[in-house]
Amino acid sequence: MPRIRILPEILASQVAAGEVVERPASAIKELVENSLDAGAGEILVEIRRGGAALLRVIDDGSGMSRDDALLSLERHATSKLVDSAGLASIRTLGFRGEAVPSIASVSRFRLITREPQAVAGTEIAVEGGVMRDVREAGCAPGTTVEVKDLFFNVPARRKFLRAETTESAHVEHQLRMHALAAAGVRFRFRKDEREVFDLPGGMSRLDRVRWMTGTELGKELIVLPLTHGNGVSVEGFVLPAAHARRGRRHQCVFLNGRPVEDSAISRGLAEGFRGALADGLHPAAWMWIDIEPSLVDVNVHPAKREIRLHRPHELRDVLAEAVREGLAKAEAAKRPVFKVASGPPVRPADELPVRHSSPGPTQGPSPARSAPREWPATLPVQRIFETIAAPAPVVIPEPEQKALPFRYVGTLHERFALLESEDGLVLLDPRAARERILYERWLHDADGRGVESQTLLVPVLLEPGPRECELAIRHRDEFAKAGIELEDFGSGTLRVGSLPDFLKLADVRSFLTGLMDELAGGQLPGSRVAFDHLAKLLARRAALAESPRPQEALRLLEVLFRCDLPYCAPDGRPTLSEFSMRELERRFSGVKSGGF
Template structure:
């Protein structure tokens, strides 16, 4: 019987290894940019076509390679960074495993042009499917240009797994941002399909953060800097008011390498405890420097996950450094009492404090006890002034006109609503967030935002399925300036937004004009709505099971819904309830959370031991 085990051909073995390192165009971006940094470049250009599927090119002015090195760099495990096993535990460079170029050459057509400063001519090499097709001398500037064309041309199954161009471009921008953030002293540019998306001049870390994450952080960051013998930490953290509902602006770097660490993120979040809502995420860009022997960077193929020798020390250090920074810059909150907005509506607050009322107040013994010297402790027995202290805070009673508001009819088919709801029931609002709706056998407690989200979600779903939502053009279009990564997202959403009543058009680099919005929506707030819509969309993007249209409808429903803390008139409450109980599914929000809870009389009596 013939033997079964054979050695794989080199090109097949390389393709399998490539799957570890090169999963999508963005993976190659990371590897090539890091190689350029390691080469000592001061200027690095990234050029993209067709979201990296057609072309992905990195040009640097670094040290370049000799003819022999240029040929060797495509071999598996060929590296200039490691000579013996001890070197593996003292890694300061970005790349070191020697598999990036071999992996790229296994799944793409690669053209390399490189030259060292001391050489008269450079070297040109063409490789595809792990085979060198051409090698010759060439005139070139000092540095290296490496172009990767037709990614996965020889692995069609993997090419089919790539997402839309907009989605792949978002991943590329993410990787570019991480490397550019880590090395602010290097000039970086990113050009996509002939349009320059980024031009990042060399400068300070703060300048680089603002260039990448937006001008709104310019005055809203605190400096984090702590040095010890064991480790140093430096960077910036956002003030509590900049915290968002979505992740995205959180960056940890260990020895200048971007890492993902839920453990360190938890340390930082604990520093913000009670300063921001539990479901919000602060912005931070933090660099940790420590001895390479204290950290293992080779526990994951992409090197984004690492292992610390002593995690607890690092955790405590990050937490303490951020806490100290927030305290030092006086951004810790003062005592903040939750003031019910309805208090502002009381007549005692609304009515002017007239001279007549002022005179009446100042003549009481209570007032005099606090204003005369050594009288604050004095309380007169049987004081008439004390008996009427409430009069100070009560407005004079003025007869109010009685306005009868007739209840609108609630449809008989109350989908998923408890039976026995009274049509003419009086409605109450609690904490400007919940609506109490009496029914024949108890009452419903309705969450107004969840109810409105359900209503809007069903309206938008039906409207988009039938025909585009009616749009009203703006006389004065709002201008929206976005960060490059958010601009990529909005560009992707423009066709779907048009179906939902928003006409958005590109207007130069990273700038858009909002030319129209849904006709039945209040106008003047379009800029804020679209801005927040992008945040909500990023939040829903983690749910892979949703289509783009579904994410957008959910985002719009969340953004346009009346928020908790908003005071509603009785007419508005009644309209909300009417609309809710005409929904196909009235008892849950689009996310599956309860819209209302029912409290029955027998339950209430049982709770009170009756």
């Protein structure tokens, strides 16, 4: 066995850097947290080449003396923690004292700092963990940290960095999170000598969220009531259930000013939406939680992303109740208010009786008159409005008239079609069938004359976020091949100018936003496979955008059986499931067909 020995200081810092500094965005996170802890009112972040060549953080915080600046480069040196009892009352973002020496050990590092009352500042240069120079410097109050050639001395780590655009997107996402967490601080971000955004200080949290979501979605934000109790206060905003998405990337949660991830918080948000979310979807939310420090442990993850709550069920219940109350108030505010000059009071919309339309006597035909639509007498007015505004169905080409070996029997919960075949009972999933039809149409058109696109009368501007935007731009050719023309509109915004001509959607924005979310869940490989993957996602999103309509089963089957693989959706789910008479008889304990 080799002898145990103490690691050299530089090597120990490089090992620590492996946990703390995964990529340029990780270094930015640590340095910005230090600036916020120093009471900065303005923070400027600059990067070049995704942050690998240069990242610089400038703040106007409290700064440091020469002695403190030198100590900050020692491992486990911090001004934020004095004894073990302090771990139970941490209110600062940083406290371990590992970030600065770890970053300095894997880069060419420069620190310039001055306290407001000091005549001169201090400049320290470090290269790969080795101190090169310490001198006085003229500078403004505050601290500037400059990191060049990140991982220059750790090539194994440097080769795992992604493309510059990807790393830049991660940096921008990290800054957006900090800008939301500290709404009162001015944040500026410059990338390759170009200013990406400049957020003034003193903004409200609502204004910061609206800046992040964009104008259109910002109008739909639902304000949750401010909740206090049991050492916890909650403030936040959610989007309606229609904007729920796969994954939790659009849940921004800040606990005591720190961006965090926690399953109890996510469950609380989901419970508040109970009954309104489809399986696998999560609500978009922005939550600020202030909690007594003794009730949470923030020292359970190297990057401090995860936390451990001492009473998670209490916080979950508080969040669920806040969401339920906010949604109820938003729904009540949308109810129409009827005012009449005189007469009996008008009942709420959901209680109004619905009359059957009947043509009265007329004098001659009227071109403006059409056949009335019959509504069930018990259908609420709100349901009528929803039916009128239902998404436009995807246009399916008229099939050739062919006799099908099925007889339509009925529907199951308005979701599946029940059919009778020569051998038994068949269940058709209209949604899976439409996925197969649309998927093969995308592949066929792309391989042939190309997918014909229709220019949108008003281009759609999406703000999916910097990482999603970068991913979409990187695969712009695949989108164009699918009939979707998009371009970078700047600041994490995409401009969508056209869609496939056969895709008829009532809510284009929701369709595209859901698509970007699914794309962000994984990487697209090479070109042909990439398009195949994109076509699958497009087909699924288009099928989800409309109601199943099992009553049109026979017409749908005629089109489905023209496909190369009609019996399964693109992801392998069955479109048809058959239960033979023999199987049914066996299930019913040997009862024979044709008698008892």
